[in-house]
Amino acid sequence: MKVEVRVYAGLRRVLGGKNLIVKLEEGARVKDLVLELGGKFEASGNVLLGGLRLAEASLIVLVNGRNINSLNGPDTVLREGDLVAFMPVTEGG
Amino acid sequence: MSKNSKIWISRDYTRCTGCRRCEIACTLHHEGQIWPEASRVRVFMLVPGVEIPHLCTQCTDYPCVEACPFEALSVNEETSAVIVNSEKCTACGLCIKACPGKIPHIHPKENYVLICDLCGGDPQCAKACTEAGYNCLRVVEEAPSISHNLFARTPEELTKDVAENLFGEKAEELI
Amino acid sequence: MLGGYAGKILDIDLTDGKITELKIEENVLRQYIGGRGLGARILWDRLGSRWEKVDPLSPENLLLVLTGPLTGYFHGARICITGKSPQSNGIIGSTVSGEFPIELKCSGWDGIIVSGRAEKPVYILVNDENVEIKSAEHVWGKTTKTSLRMLTKEVKEELDKRHARLGIVKEPAAIYIGPAGENRVRSAAVEQKWSHAAGYGGYGAVMGSKNLKAILAKGTGPLPPVARPEEVKQLIQEYERLALSRDRIRRWGTGYSGYEVGAKTSSEPVRNWQEEWHDKKTIGGDRFDLRYWVKRYWGDYGCAITCMKLATVKAGPYKGAITDNPDYELEAYLGPNLGIFDAGAIIYLSSLIEDLGFSGINGGNILAFATELYQRGILTKDDLDGLELGWGNVDAIAELAKRIARRDGKYFDILAEGTYRAALKISELKGVNVLPYAVHVKGVEVGAHGTRSDEDYTHDICYACSVQGGDHTSTVNDAYGDMLTVFQDSAVYCAVIAWGGTEGLDWKFLRAVTGWDITEEEWKRELGHRIIHIQRAAELLGGPDVRWKPPKDDDNPPRFYEPLPSGPFKGSTTDKEEVERRKREYYEAIGWDKNGIPKPSVLRKLGLYDVDKDLDRIRKP
Structure with missing residues (x-):
């Protein structure tokens, strides 16, 4: 199945694009998508994508606009046509 | 630090960040809760940015102890700190008058005076300050050779000096 | 208890x-x-x-x-x-x-x-x-x-x-x-x-x-x-451990952002947001540190981060100015957004703004708005009682701030109403639409984090759907x-x-x-x-x-749709379609109807019967 991935801000350099179409196995979870994109989950729940250390800036992962923490976390199951967004937490001062 | 050496808290007021964690550490230790006005070290801020932790300097001649008519104050020979006997103290205020820096103050609720006791040899305020890297309050093992009395000054006096250090000529109109 | x-x-x-x-x-x-x-x-x-x-x-x-x-x-x-x-x-x-x-x-x-x-x-x-x-x-x-x-x-x-x-x-x-x-x-x-x-x-x-x-x-x-109490004491220790590990923010405050935001993420307002990039004239914490900071760690009750700084100018035309930091927001809003790239001048304006009791962000935004109108010849020297505004003209801008604070004249009185209301009034008086130059969301001037480069604050609804408008500390996602x-x-x-x-x-x-x-x-x-x-x-x-x-009205300011004219993200801008899509997603997630009004079912489930009833006053039948 295919899911659409939107990537925001600094991650675009890492993932090589803003909008990606990624092919996944049926029943794949967000965790699998992240691995497919070359990343991994840390124990704290943060995501590491590519060589970019994102531990300081927590990353938000949305599936169809819903934060995965309000769904099933990294184990959230993805479906055909789902829109997954990776965006940074805004920190301002 | 050897247990039997006298300690002193050196104070570098220009380094005070105003975090007041000394007050928090002091009152958690002595009162069991966060209680700014019951702290033996109180951070004055007569001018923002010019925070002054005000605490006992263990004057070499202990004028406060001398002044007490009820023998409520004594000196701990081990630590050199002033010890308050809260049963004997009547909160008469004579020790405050005698202190060159007017440092002691009466507990906001109880009827006895508060004077830093150096936490029996392990000052919590200095610990909090140095742990954070500010080093405004720092425990030094040997007491300086000059009279501690020189360090006992009122918050107003200290504020004037530090303000001029930080702001130069502008300090006059800020105080 | x-x-x-x-x-x-x-x-x-x-x-x-x-x-x-x-x-x-x-x-x-x-x-x-x-x-x-x-x-x-x-x-x-x-x-x-x-x-x-x-x-x-x-x-x-x-x-x-x-x-x-x-x-x-x-x-x-x-x-x-x-x-x-x-x-x-x-x-x-x-x-x-x-x-x-x-x-x-x-x-x-x-x-x-x-x-x-x-x-x-x-x-x-x-x-x-x-x-x-x-x-x-x-x-x-x-x-x-x-x-x-x-x-x-x-x-x-x-x-x-x-x-x-x-x-x-x-x-x-x-x-x-x-x-x-x-x-x-x-x-x-x-x-x-x-x-x-x-x-x-x-x-x-x-x-x-x-x-x-x-x-x-x-x-x-x-x-x-x-x-x-025992648990709270433990937690305070944990807080301290965490706070003391945050080296960068402790040392530099939010002011370190200056260069990063202007040159790298290209999201710092420049001349009323007409650009969001500047390079040679870096305004980061490094510009303030050695010369102006008299306290490098300054904080409030109980704080172990103490990221604030105390800054004062000791020599030169701005001698005597005192301010905190300035933090990134004021570095930007009283600096590049006014065409000012001198750290001492920024401290001076920051000090003045605070002495007058303005918000640095909201007030700074109005100063830049007025300066752009002057740049475009919409506001004139006559309108401003002889004041000649200009990008980088620190004295004129300072004077403008003082007159607005005191509502000291017709247009100063209008500008005192804030960027949005001033834009409405000036459009009416001058017969030219100046709303495109007003960088606000719902009457609240926007924090100094632009969205067009999409390298800093995200491209879409962070301000647009917020109940606090342009407040950059309360963005939505x-x-x-x-x-x-x-x-x-x-x-x-x-x-x-x-x-x-x-x-x-x-x-x-x-x-x-x-x-x-x-x-x-x-x-x-x-x-x-x-x-x-x-x-x-x-x-x-x-x-x-x-x-x-x-x-x-759940939208970004008009300027946030103009392509960036300069910098490493030249041409980049907010995608309107993306905004609309994310808006619909957000309404769905938060429980608002297609007009952005909280749904009765959602409100009632939360026990907000009174709010539901009050909203009937604007719901279409």
């Missing part, structure tokens, strides 16, 4: 001088916590049924000054100022750091509500159970630094007399306004210490409209007891994660600790302090939502002069 709360709020009517004690029911506190949340609830209880008729600058409006259960325990100390906002006509929770909340809680009060209007300028003094309303006529019209000094001195002298036998009395803490607030300038801030400001919301103007110059407090009691800022503003503590994650510490503190069993999930799915819906209702009902009509 509720942990973390003093258990009562001061309720003061300045019209008749009546002072009463207000106790909030525990079930209300459990839902709304304190600060922004509790403020929204109280505002709706008292004013919701006729919200759109209440003029924020009238005696009818309320000023709420509220702590939260975490204030004083989970450090750094902050207090939340709220009411009906003269900027958005909604409810904005605006926080400011300092010792005032500690003095208030140690006095035995969780907060203060002020209604009505005093006949002459006054200040309120809270000293434990004693509360007095005193004359402030002698400080009305004076700058913030002078007013603070005079009031602090006179109250300290009074307390020294009152408590003579106790020894030297410590000085009181204060919140106060400057001339801008006194003159009801809509971007006026409420300040603490020096330079610390509750800038968003325009609550300085609310205080000014009540003839309230300041509130001073001195408390001699302990902080209220907590539910599980997914109606779940963004509930964190609502919590920080309601439990009231400093958010800086959260940058980099808190490992769930905030929630542990909440439970250990109050004894309630509130989880992060409950907050993000339910409790936070209640507060957002009340704020949304306030925003939509608005009035009496303007109200916002989504989905059209």
Whole structure:
């Protein structure tokens, strides 16, 4: 199945694009998508994508606009046509 | 630090960040809760940015102890700190008058005076300050050779000096 | 016995001088916590049924000054100022750091509500159970630094007399306004210490409209007891460990962002946001550090991060200027956004803005807006009574700020109304549409983080769908994660600790302090939502002069759709389609209908029957 991935801000350099179409196995979870994109989950729940250390800036992962923490976390199951967004937490001062 | 050496808290007021964690550490230790006005070290801020932790300097001649008519104050020979006997103290205020820096103050609720006791040899305020890297309050093992009395000054006096250090000529109109 | 709360709020009517004690029911506190949340609830209880008729600058409006259960325990100390906002006509929770909340809680009060209007300028003094309303006529019209000094001195002298036998009395803490607030300038801030400001919301103007110059407090009691004291002590240790590990923010404050944001992420406003990139003239913390910072670690009660700095200019044309940091926002808004690239000048303007009692962000935005209109020949030297504005012209800009603060002339009076309202008025007077140059969202000038490059704040709805408009500290995303800022503003503590994650510490503190069993999930799915819906209702009902009509008004400023003209992200801009798509997603997630109005079913499920009924006034049949 295919899911659409939107990537925001600094991650675009890492993932090589803003909008990606990624092919996944049926029943794949967000965790699998992240691995497919070359990343991994840390124990704290943060995501590491590519060589970019994102531990300081927590990353938000949305599936169809819903934060995965309000769904099933990294184990959230993805479906055909789902829109997954990776965006940074805004920190301002 | 050897247990039997006298300690002193050196104070570098220009380094005070105003975090007041000394007050928090002091009152958690002595009162069991966060209680700014019951702290033996109180951070004055007569001018923002010019925070002054005000605490006992263990004057070499202990004028406060001398002044007490009820023998409520004594000196701990081990630590050199002033010890308050809260049963004997009547909160008469004579020790405050005698202190060159007017440092002691009466507990906001109880009827006895508060004077830093150096936490029996392990000052919590200095610990909090140095742990954070500010080093405004720092425990030094040997007491300086000059009279501690020189360090006992009122918050107003200290504020004037530090303000001029930080702001130069502008300090006059800020105080 | 509720942990973390003093258990009562001061309720003061300045019209008749009546002072009463207000106790909030525990079930209300459990839902709304304190600060922004509790403020929204109280505002709706008292004013919701006729919200759109209440003029924020009238005696009818309320000023709420509220702590939260975490204030004083989970450090750094902050207090939340709220009411009906003269900027958005909604409810904005605006926080400011300092010792005032500690003095208030140690006095035995969780907060203060002020209604009505005093006949002459006054200040309120809270000293434990004693509360007095005193004359402030002698400080009305004076700058913030002078007013603070005079009031602090006179109250300290009074307390020294009152408590003579106790020894030297410590000085009181204060919140106060400057001339801008006194003159009801809509971007006026409420300040603490020096330079610390509750800038968003325009609550300085609310205080000014009540003839309230300041509130001073001195408390001699302990902080209220907590539910599980041993656990709280442990958590404080954990907080310290976390705070002390944040090297970069401790050393540089938010000011380090300057160069990164201008040159790298290309999201720093330049000349009223006409550009968002600058390179050669870097304005980062490095420019201020060696020459101007006299204190590199400066913080508020209990804080172990102490990211603030104290800056002063000791030589040159700006000698004598004093300000905090400046933090990134003011570095940008009083720097590149005004075409100024000199650190000393930025400190000077920052110092002046604070002395006048302006918000650096909102006030700075208006200065740039006026300067752009001048650049375009829409505002002339005649209009400005001989003032010749120009990018980088520090003296002219300083003069502009002073005249706006005092509403000293026709166009200064108009500009004092804020960028949006000034744009409406000037468009009308000049016969040319200047709204495209107004960088605001719902009347609130936008924080110095642009979205066009999409390298910093995201491209889409972060400001557009926020109930606090352009407030960059309360942006939206997914109606779940963004509930964190609502919590920080309601439990009231400093958010800086959260940058980099808190490992769930905030929630542990909440439970250990109050004894309630509130989880992060409950907050993000339910409790936070209640507060957002009340704020949304306030925003939509608005009035009496303007109200916002989504989905059209849930949008970015027009300028955020102009392609960036320069820099590494030249050509990049906000994608309108993306905004619309994310908007629909957000409405779905937060429970608003296609017109952006909270759905009846959602409100009723949360028990917000009154809000639902009030929203019928704007729902189409």
